[in-house]
Amino acid sequence: MTTEYDDGRLGRARVSDTPELTAYYDELAELEAGALWTVANDIEPWYPQPKSVPVLWRYRELRPLVRKALDLVKADDAGRRVVMLVNPGRKDVSAAVGLLYTGLQIMGPGEAMTAHRHQAAALRFVHEGTGAWTIVDGQKLKVGPGDFAITPNGTWHEHGNESDEAPVIWQDGLDIPLVNAHDAGFYEVHPDLYQQPGKVINSSLLTYGANLLPYGAQEWSRPYSPLLAYPWEPTYESLRHLARATEGSPYDGVIAEYTNPVTGGSVMPTMGAHMQLLRPGQATRAHRHTGSVIYTAAKGHGYSVVAGQRFTWQQGDIFCVPSWAWHEHHNLDQDEDACLFSFNDFPVMRSLGFYREEAYTDNGGHQPTA
Amino acid sequence: MTTEYDDGRLGRARVSDTPELTAYYDELAELEAGALWTVANDIEPWYPQPKSVPVLWRYRELRPLVRKALDLVKADDAGRRVVMLVNPGRKDVSAAVGLLYTGLQIMGPGEAMTAHRHQAAALRFVHEGTGAWTIVDGQKLKVGPGDFAITPNGTWHEHGNESDEAPVIWQDGLDIPLVNAHDAGFYEVHPDLYQQPGKVINSSLLTYGANLLPYGAQEWSRPYSPLLAYPWEPTYESLRHLARATEGSPYDGVIAEYTNPVTGGSVMPTMGAHMQLLRPGQATRAHRHTGSVIYTAAKGHGYSVVAGQRFTWQQGDIFCVPSWAWHEHHNLDQDEDACLFSFNDFPVMRSLGFYREEAYTDNGGHQPTA
Amino acid sequence: MTTEYDDGRLGRARVSDTPELTAYYDELAELEAGALWTVANDIEPWYPQPKSVPVLWRYRELRPLVRKALDLVKADDAGRRVVMLVNPGRKDVSAAVGLLYTGLQIMGPGEAMTAHRHQAAALRFVHEGTGAWTIVDGQKLKVGPGDFAITPNGTWHEHGNESDEAPVIWQDGLDIPLVNAHDAGFYEVHPDLYQQPGKVINSSLLTYGANLLPYGAQEWSRPYSPLLAYPWEPTYESLRHLARATEGSPYDGVIAEYTNPVTGGSVMPTMGAHMQLLRPGQATRAHRHTGSVIYTAAKGHGYSVVAGQRFTWQQGDIFCVPSWAWHEHHNLDQDEDACLFSFNDFPVMRSLGFYREEAYTDNGGHQPTA
Amino acid sequence: MTTEYDDGRLGRARVSDTPELTAYYDELAELEAGALWTVANDIEPWYPQPKSVPVLWRYRELRPLVRKALDLVKADDAGRRVVMLVNPGRKDVSAAVGLLYTGLQIMGPGEAMTAHRHQAAALRFVHEGTGAWTIVDGQKLKVGPGDFAITPNGTWHEHGNESDEAPVIWQDGLDIPLVNAHDAGFYEVHPDLYQQPGKVINSSLLTYGANLLPYGAQEWSRPYSPLLAYPWEPTYESLRHLARATEGSPYDGVIAEYTNPVTGGSVMPTMGAHMQLLRPGQATRAHRHTGSVIYTAAKGHGYSVVAGQRFTWQQGDIFCVPSWAWHEHHNLDQDEDACLFSFNDFPVMRSLGFYREEAYTDNGGHQPTA
Known part of the structure; x- marks a missing residue:
């Protein structure tokens, strides 16, 4: 010492x-x-001492078990049929890292869940299947692989899979441990069990076009984005464009945050989300910050070094970075870009004045690994 | 009385x-x-008594005179070669309406203007010509017909036309009368006469994609949009999408404001801008509000009734609505939508607490005309 | 040149x-x-070219004429019995400087005015008389010499003098020229001619104590201060305290802005107000800024140099500083501090992005005078 | 159920x-x-399930043990000589309730502590002793009984007691459990062990007078109040004034929040603080809300009912209200008002969108007690 x-x-x-x-x-x-x-x-430690440890969850290992749940439990009995990812250091609060929860939810062909709402905010990132839909406060959305969607806190929501053939697997991200740490959890089952959605599908996607705000948007006063889904294609295209205009971040490559179009802020007050593109062969430099992050490989393959441990990932894999852990990302493909989706509690860090960041300066910015 | x-x-x-x-x-x-x-x-009048009157400027009448200016004055001598539109009630301050200025600027093939900056904020709406470029604080942008671009207050800017063949005519909108009313005008010629633009063309368009904010955008602290141009195609497409999701405004049809992606607010602190789509045959209801507006027909043909006067417009025509004047819009095409671009001083009205609005309730919302 | x-x-x-x-x-x-x-x-001038010129209005000269108005016109016929101060360069808009209006209002013993409201915002600074009261949106306030009070835009208001003996003379400051420049003026006579005030006198003074916000204050959503009066004694005491803690501004001495306790911002969106204390013998350095200011000598005597002209003032005198004019202040008393009350359009300058400031660096910061 | x-x-x-x-x-x-x-x-419980329970800590019981610490440990060895109050349900995180920590700190005559800083924010409420001082980021403050002071997160601070005779006992309130729940704790010992304070004592008290902001205050950009202490006398006087102007809250009597004068917001981003006055004999109605509160009886005597349990308090006593617990307050003195100081995590509840409140409507607003 x-x-x-x-x-x-x-x-x-x-x-x-x-x-x-x-x-x-x-x-x-x-x-x-x-x-x-x-x-x-x-x-009062000298620096953060998270109980969370870095973990990598491999999609190819989890997927069979997730699919098995289809047979083992009925959706109606499970509430949601979800395999949650649990950090070894945070089993007591069912967190994947810090105060964030994540899990893989599976919905069989034709299934539909009942509607509920809760204080916890949720987000979705679709791994596979084309039939997924969600209704959020009466707005029906269809989402496919690579799409990002939100279920802000307090909104009624229900989900389903309209495909005849294949199940949907999507990843849920929630702030349940955060809500519970603050003794602020509420939960309600919808009085009618199911919502009556409006006629227009994806209406918020139609409404919030590129850098334009429609009549009435000024009246939006809730603390989260009225835009509820962010499809993969325009997101990826935006990052490709961005890559032409900017070097990006030395720690994250070409990275952008999904934003609330009415404020330019994070999509929800408790969780933010990013998509980042690593150029072919790119190796970012390491940094650390307060705040926890859950990453999902959205495209390509590579590895990340977290607190000196190397985690090799490919599309679908999920890994976490605890608060104040050094981390850096490497795209192992020399020809193709790789993309990492991630979500975090940075909005909380900023609201509470807790955000702090530090660059790793030794060894050209790269951590030694065992 | x-x-x-x-x-x-x-x-x-x-x-x-x-x-x-x-x-x-x-x-x-x-x-x-x-x-x-x-x-x-x-x-202290009972209600606003603007000296501005409603005016329609027909593009087909102005265009020959604008083109004539090419021969009459050198760009270098004119500073900018602009035919300004002057409200009969506001000749003393060279305003088109209220505290807003507008004019049609022409740049011949291969021409380039010198760089300057001023307290007044400027915006552009391109009428014709494909060779237009502008450099704003070192960022080179190319703009074509229907595109909207901004030159926020205090930014260095210069323009030109890289076409070999045709002149560019674009419409300038500035808050010069506003700045002068507030005794706040400054003007500087660029010390080198010309800027050295960055290598990437349209970099802010590449940077601010759909509802995503790039790394570093949080640091943007100027009071205007870092996104400097809004091309016609995605704008029109956004309005078409919006039309599927919403009824729109009873007074304006399907209308959206060009926004600063970092804040969701208006593009500049003194002027806002909108594009609106009138459905085939749509006749909006009349309303009035404080704040002045300059409209430009961007697509189609129709008429607007302003303070009881009917003004028939077609693409390229420009008309103004003085503060507190009743106004309504009619698309005369039964098959095609029509689009009106407009800019206004609503950001000022809101900042100063002056915004007030009222619906016209008689006669189904339509003013009698002479 | x-x-x-x-x-x-x-x-x-x-x-x-x-x-x-x-x-x-x-x-x-x-x-x-x-x-x-x-x-x-x-x-598009190189720098601001205000039509306003620096003017000093001497209270001892104006006072007899103000008192004469008592006999010449009935309050009910005049609406308000006010001698307005008019800048020679701004007679067309009845401005004292820039877009600001000021005047001296006199109310005879026992007089009471009818209630009205208007888009223009008003403020008061009491020169003499102890019987003044005002009712603003139902709240009755009593104000005495040196007190500052506001009548925010759109609030119903009426005034009077409950003294049996002496008239009240207070100074009105309004943004009438600003409102008119923006074609935003509205005016209404109270339907009952007089308001029914609440029982508690000075309730907002009782409500907004030192750096405490009462239950319910978070709900205040209007763009102006809920605190409507700022008495002289605590203001002067605060400046005396401040003088012990800080050097103050090199240009203004020990200066503080009257603030909206709910936001820390200016009292109204169009006008701000300050009280400043000049230490015995203090001579501040000159600076200039965009924005217009009207000063009233609240205590002591001294002189100010505005655009190279020396204006010697004593308590009650009023002078103005046009936009971008150099100005500096001198306390001529070697033993006593002097105080200047002032109001301005800085909130507008800041909202619109027009504020700019510059220090006078020659000659130890002091302008040559003729 | x-x-x-x-x-x-x-x-x-x-x-x-x-x-x-x-x-x-x-x-x-x-x-x-x-x-x-x-x-x-x-x-995902139906409603909050805090592990914290309501507790009353009696000052007359704690005081002897607090004084005993003077003899048992040296200040230099203890870091701070504090008896912390620990909720039976939150021993694992040393919280008094929810994510809030509190304790009674004693400093003997002439003692001075070393300086440190940490991510956790702190506040003080003085119970007894007249010699207390604190230096916060170089500003020396003297505080006495009933005074409230803050040590915002990240500020260097050290304390002491300049009395020759009596010890100081003050109550510390910190957000340590909150900081740790978010894995965001940092701690540093001052490199020189002690700060060099500025010459002016209580400079921020002198600076932030009644509803006035001094020159330079607009530049304050930290997320906490620049005013660091709120003495008892003006606070109590403000509440007495407030009681004349308003009924107050049905649940809290005449209550006001200590505010950041620059923003009108809470004093710090993670903790807010209030003083409330209960009129002679007043019994407030019960309500519940998310967020935890620690109360200290600052004047008088009475009882509070928390989650159906009656807690009788007198000056100096401390009790807590867990999130979502019903609570109401009773002043048992029929002639004198009583005052409760309290601090809470409401700023967090609001930032994260977690705040929710509900009135107790049965039985005239009063809970049955055992």
Whole structure:
């Protein structure tokens, strides 16, 4: 341990137990009290000490188990038929990393779920299947592979798969652990069990065109995006265009955030989402920041180094970066670009004044790996 | 005059001149003072009393004169070779309506203007010619018919026409009268006379894709849009999509505002701009609002009724709506949609708390015309 | 003329009249059009060219005339009995400077005016008399010498003087010329001629204590301060405290802005107001900025140099600083501080992106005077 | 259980274990995955299920133990000599309620602590002693009983007691559990161990007077209040004034939030603080809301009913209200008002869109108590 982080320094708590103190602590405990100095160094660490660890979930390993769930449980009994990804350090709160939850949901051909709403906000990233639909506060949306969609907190929602043939597997991202950490969870089943959607499919996609706001948009006052889905094709095309105009980020390549068109801000107040493009053969430099991120390989293959561990990914794989962990990304394809979808709690970090970022400066910006 | 607007009422100034008062007014004048009641009813009118009147400028009438300017003055001598449209009531301030200026600028094949910057903000709407380019703060943009582009206040800018054959005619919109009304005008010639543009053409168009914000966009802190051009095709396509999702405004049809992607707000703090689509045969209802508007027919033909006067327009025509004048729009084509581009001072109305709007309720929402 | 501001330079309009051009201009005029280059240099000046000039209005000169109005016109006939201060360069719009209006209003003992409301925003600064009251949107306020109060745009208001003995003279500041420049003026007489005030006098003063916001204040959504009056004593005390904590501004001494406690912003969207304290003998350095200011000497005596002209003031005197005019302030008392109240259109300058400021660097920051 | 909250309903997870499923869960566990339906009802509860319970800490019981700490540990060894108040349901994170920490800190005559800074934000409420001082980012403040002060996140701070005679006991409030829940904690010892304070004591108190913002305040861009202390006397006086102007809140009596004078918002982005006055004999009605609150009796005596439990308090006592717990307050003195200081995480609730509130409508707004 360096002097910098030495708990024996003046300025840190360094009181040893004595019989007298132990007796004193007992007295305090009787009054629902305690001595700060017995825990001070633990609860005020030098830098973040997440219990979350870096994890890679391979889609080819998870997929058979996800499909198995189709036979094992009825959708109506499960509520949602989801295999959740659980960080070994966060089993107590069912988090994939930090205060974020993620899982793979499967809907069989023709299935439809009942409608509910909850305080937790949700987002979807479609892995496979072409029949997926969702109804969010009465607006019916159809989404396909690579599409990103949101179910902002408090909105009624239900999903289904209108395909006759293939199941849909999409990834859910929710802030359930965040909501629970804040003792703010509510849940309601829709009084009619199902919503009556409006006639126009994908109406918010039709409404929020490129850099134009329609009549009435100024009245939108909810804290989330009125645009509820962001299809893959224009997203990918935008990144390709962006790659012609900019170098991008040294840490993330050509990266853009899905935004609320009414404010230019994040899609929801608790979670943001990005798509990033790594140029053929690109190796980004490492950085770290507060805030947790869940990545999904949307295109191509490569590897990321997280806290010194190398995680090799291909399309469909999911991995996480805990708060303050160094991370960098490598596209292993020398001819094709690779894309990573990700979602995070950066909006929370910024709202609460917690965001902090640092570049890895040694070794040309690349972490040594074991 | 109705009782409602009777200046003889208690609550209005109603002092008649007397010799004693006249002498008093002279005394006041010697001290650079005056009696409020002599002007109160004039300077605090019951409702807005713009000096601007509704005007239609026909493109087919103006075009020959605009082209004539090519031969009459050199671009270098004119600064900009522009035929400005001047409201009969606002000749003193060279305004087309209210505090807005507009004009038709022509650039001959191969011409290039010198660079300058000014406090006034400018916007462009291209009428004809395919060779137009503009460099705004080092960013080179190419614009064609129907495209909308901005030159925010204080940005260096220069323009030209790279065509070998045809001149470019575009419409300038500026807030020059607004800036002057506020005694806030500054002007500078570029020290090198010409800018050195960056290599990437249309870089802001490449950068601000559909509902995505790139890395670094959060740092944008200027009060105007970093996206500097809005081409016709995606704008028109967006309106067509919008028309499928919404009824639109009863007063404007399917209308959308060009927005700053970083904030969702107007493109500039002093001027906003819209494109609106009138369905085949659509006749909107009349309303009025504070704020002035300059319209340009971008597609199709129709007529608008402004303050009871009917103005028939076809593509390229320009007309204005003074503050608080009733207005409504009619698409005369029963098969094709029509489009009106417009720009306005609504951002000012909103910033200053001056915006007010009222629907015309008589006669099914349509004004009687002479 | 320096080269910098030479209208003969490349980059400025420099077209001389020819018979051919004169004929062309006539053709344009027939179409309600003109050639930009004939006016370009005038409407796009190198720097602001206000028509307003610096003026000092001496209270001891104005006061007798203001009092005379008591006898000459009935309050009910005058609407308001006000001697307005008119800038020689702005008589056409009844402005004291720029787009700001000011005047001295007198109310005799026991007088009460009828209620009205208008788009223009108003503010008051009390010169003399202890009986003044105002009712603003149902809230009755009592104000005395040195007090500052606001009547935000659109609020019903009426005034009076409950003293048995002495008249009240207060200074009105309004944005009437601004409202009219924007064609946004509305005016209404109260349907009942008089409001029914709430029981609690000065309720907003009781409500907005020091750096505390009461229950419900978060719901305040109007664009102006819910606190309607700022008495002299705590204002002066605050400046005295501030003088102990800070050097203040090199251009203004110890200066503070009256603020909307709910936002920390200016009291109204179109006008801001300040009180500033000049230490005994203090001579501030000169600067200039866009935006117009009307000053009132609230305490002490001194002089200000505006655009090279020296204006000596004592308590009650009023003077103006046009946009972009150099100005500096001198307290002539070596033992006592002096205070200047002022109001301005800075909120407009900032909203519209027009604010610009520059320090006078020659001669130790002091302008030469004739 | 009512039908409303029945986990057996369609729309909830209701899958029973089978051998097949158990085997499946094991397979999932090997991949760091799980079945959502096994935990869904727990992690998406019908309404908040805080582990925190209501607690009252009596000052007369805690005080002897707090004083005892003076002898038991040296300030330099303890870091800070604090008896923390620990909720029985939140011992794992050292929280008094929800994600808030509180404790009673004692500083002996003449003591001074070393300087540090951390991501966690802190606030102080002084219980006893007149010698307390704190230096926050170089600004020295003196605080006495009833004063509220803040140490915003990331600011260097150190404290001490300049009295020769009596110790200081103040209450610390921190968001340590919040910071840790978000994996965002940082801590630094000051490189020089002690700061060099500026010469002016209480400079921010002198700077932020009543509803005035000084020159330069517009440049303040940090997410917390530049005003660092709010003394008892003007706070209490403000509430007394407020009581004359308003009924106050039915749930809280006459209540006001300490605010950031530059924005009108909460003092810090993670914690807000209020002072409330209960009129003689006043019994407020019950309500509940998301967000946790820690109350300290600042004046008088009374009782509060929290989640049906009655807690009788007198000056100095501290109690907590967990998220979504019904609560109401009663002043037991029929002649004197009583005051409750409190701090909370409402700014977080609002930023994240989690704030929700509900009135207790039965029984005249009063909870039955055991």
